[in-house]
Every structure is written in C-alpha cells, then in structure tokens.
Amino acid sequence: MENKALRKTVFLDRDGTINEEISYLHKVEDFRFLPHVLEGLSILVKAGFQLVVVTNQAGIGRGYYGEKDAEVLHSYLREELRKRDIFLKGIYYCPHHPKGIGAYQRECDCRKPNPGMLYQAEWDLLRGNEAEFPIQSPYRLSREEREALEQEHKQAERKAWLSHSYMIGDKILDCEAGENFGVQPILLATGYGKEEKKKLEEEGKPCPPYFENLEEAARWIVERELYSS
Numbered sequence: 001m002e003n004k005a006l007r008k009t010v011f012l013d014r015d016g017t018i019n020e021e022i023s024y025l026h027k028v029e030d031f032r033f034l035p036h037v038l039e040g041l042s043i044l045v046k047a048g049f050q051l052v053v054v055t056n057q058a059g060i061g062r063g064y065y066g067e068k069d070a071e072v073l074h075s076y077l078r079e080e081l082r083k084r085d086i087f088l089k090g091i092y093y094c095p096h097h098p099k100g101i102g103a104y105q106r107e108c109d110c111r112k113p114n115p116g117m118l119y120q121a122e123w124d125l126l127r128g129n130e131a132e133f134p135i136q137s138p139y140r141l142s143r144e145e146r147e148a149l150e151q152e153h154k155q156a157e158r159k160a161w162l163s164h165s166y167m168i169g170d171k172i173l174d175c176e177a178g179e180n181f182g183v184q185p186i187l188l189a190t191g192y193g194k195e196e197k198k199k200l201e202e203e204g205k206p207c208p209p210y211f212e213n214l215e216e217a218a219r220w221i222v223e224r225e226l227y228s229s
Contacts, residue, residue: 001133001140003083004198005157005161006122006125006158006161007048007050007056007073007184008048008049008128008161008164008165008225009049009050009051009121009125009161009166009180010050010051010052010165010166010168010221011045011053011054011090011118011121011165011166011167011168011181011183012051012052012053012167012168012169013053013054013055013112013167013168013169013170013171014053014055014172015055015191016034016169016171016188016190016191016192016193017034017037017168017169017170017188017214018033018037018077018172018190018214019031019032019033019034019037019077020032020034021170021190021191021192022113022149024058024059024062024064024065025059025070025073026064026065026073026074027069027073028076028160029168029213030075031073031076031077033080033168034190034191034213034214035211035213036213036214036216037214037215038081038084038114038132038206038214039211039214039215039218040215040216040217040218040219041081041086041150041214041218042084042085042110042225043086043215043218043222044218044221044222045085045086047159047222047225048185049211049221050089050125051086051087051088051089052088052089052090052091052092052118052121052125052214053074053077053090053091053092053136054092054093054112054117054118054177055092055093055094055095055184056093056102056111056112056173057093057095058095058097058111059092060095060104061087061095061096061097061100061104062097062099062100062101063100063104065210067095068137068160070093070095070136071093071136074091074093074136074175075136077091078091078136079185081148081157087120087123088134089125089128090124090125090137091136091137091138091178092110092120092136092137092138092139093111093117093119093138093169094108094110094111094112094117094138095110095138096108096110096111096118097111097208099108100213105134108139109139109141109146110138111140111141111179112169112171112173112174112176113172113173113176113177114177114180115177115178115180115181116119116139116141116146116180117139117150117177118167118177118182119141119146120137120140120141120152120182123141123149124137124146125136129179136224144187156214162181162182162183163184163228164186164225164228165180165183165184166178166186166221167183167184167185167186168185168186168188168214168217169187169188170187170189170191170192170193171187171188171191171192171193171196171198172180172196172227174186174187174199175187184195184208184209185208185209186208186210186211186220186221187207187208187210187211188211188212188213188214188217189210189211189212189213190211190212190213190214192211197210198220211223
C-alpha cells in the first residue's frame, strides 16, 4: 500500500443531514438543502477539511428506484456544491437491505452502522490524485483490501488522521458508523436527530456531541481543532 498522508476528513450522511428528509429521495426536483448546510460545509472546506458523503440508499435495494437515479442525484449534489466552491472528494452509497430484492437482499459491510463505506473512502483517498474528486461509488472493497487497512490501525500517522476526522449525521447509526471506524461522531438535530437524541436519553445512553444544524457543528469542529493542534 502506498504510504500517503491523508488530509483531515469530515464524513457526512446525506438525507436529513445535507438535504431535507424525504422518504426514498431520488428525484433532483425534490432535493432541497437544509438551512445552514452550505454555510457549514464552506466553513469546513476553508478550515482544510476534505468532505466525503456516505449514505444508505435502501430504496435501491427495495426496488423503489435504481442506482442510475442515485448517481444522477449525486452528480447534481456535487455540481451544486462545486458552484459554491465546496468540493466533495467522494460520494458513497450502500444499495443493500436485509429485506431487499434480488442481489440487493443481503447483510453487508457497507450499510451503516457498519463502517464499510468509510473504509472504502479511505482506500480511495490513499490512492487518488489530490487534484481529482472521485465520482460517487457503491462499496466495492475486497476482504483483502479491508484487512490491509485494518492492519494499519496501529500506525501513528493513521491514528492521527482518525483523531482529526469526523462523522456527522442525524441518526444513531451514523454515529455508530463513525465510532466503528474510529472517528469522532456528531449528531445533528435535523432530520431524525431530535427523535434519536430522545431515544438515547430514554435508554440512558450517552449522546455524542449534538448540534442544531451543520453550521454549528462545523464551528465546533474548527474550534476543537484549534485547541487540539
């Protein structure tokens, strides 16, 4: 494996985190950025973070729409952000579901809270050209490649990268995916966030850092990085 330094990274859920939560969103005309998202992403980019989207797309597995629909929507998302000088290094989606149809019906390593998409992103970032922004992609990491990454967990450089990287989402499973990968999870109040926080409180479980919107989370990340550098 090429020994390439990674820039600090913020992994982001899509629905309910970046855009309005719409059941099985797959049409460009239904896409709406949530308030404070563009401001938050801009703050992170200016602070030197690279951005990666990791999203469960069970609607593909259930047959409600196809992978082509997801790719069209993701291309739209990336281009809308690019117009604002916000660049996504990658967009990764999991099309599987335990109750899916055909080849999509399976337990997988990429459906959050499993961290497979984050491992896939790391693998691509280690091999990609810094000037290139990988197109959206499903999970495709082989078992051997995943094991090669896992064997590097003890390397100081990788530990440092993980300690300065984050996973932001509106669901507990987003936070669990971040924890399972080794980055700092953040829960937002947008989307399902308020319900998820209440669920944690009722179960007596600790809540990760919690913010009303992505801009608040971004400002907290930047301040945290200043004190930890």
